[in-house]
Amino acid sequence: MVNYIIHVSYAQPAADTLERLTDELRKYQVGSGIKAEDGRGYVLPAGNYVYHGKEAINEVRDAIFRIADEIQSGGVKILVTEVATASWTGLDELPVLPEEANQQPA
Numbered sequence: 001m002v003n004y005i006i007h008v009s010y011a012q013p014a015a016d017t018l019e020r021l022t023d024e025l026r027k028y029q030v031g032s033g034i035k036a037e038d039g040r041g042y043v044l045p046a047g048n049y050v051y052h053g054k055e056a057i058n059e060v061r062d063a064i065f066r067i068a069d070e071i072q073s074g075g076v077k078i079l080v081t082e083v084a085t086a087s088w089t090g091l092d093e094l095p096v097l098p099e100e101a102n103q104q105p106a
Contacts, residue, residue, distance in 0.1 A: 003083050004060055006030065006049040008068050011075025018046045021071045025049055030064070033094055034086065041094035057082055 010017055022032050030051045033041045044050070051060060061080045068076045 001052050001054060002057075004051045004053070004057065005081050005083050005086065006051060006060070006064055007077075007079040008047045008049070008064065009077045010068075010072055011077075014072060017072045021068055022046075022049075024067055024071060025064070028063070028067070029053075034088070034091070042088065042091035043094060044091065 008018075008021060025032075028051075030049045032049055033043050034050055035041050049064075053060065055063075057080055061078055064080065065076060065078050068078065
């Protein structure tokens with residue numbers, strides 16, 4: 001599997017464009033959060049996504065572009081980067097859901 005970080009921006013996005021895009025990308029297993037080695041999750045800034053798949057980078061780019069352009073056409077900019085490791089600071093940590101906190105390791 002290949003790990004990708006994707007950045008999507010629009011020249012003049014409508015107020016709900018990135019929210020709609022995020023919802024649509026979730027259907028294709030493209031996430032808006034990133035997981036650390038210790039298992040904690042963090043929220044990526046708006047317009048940034050992660051994807052793990054077997055597709056070539058150009059296929060990922062083209063698929064994301066098609067989806068983004070369907071959400072709002074014109075002025076779509078896509079950057080897809082293949083990553084082996086990532087490091088960050090300042091991202092908001094995802095809260096632990098109550099059902100996750102009560103689960104015992106197998």
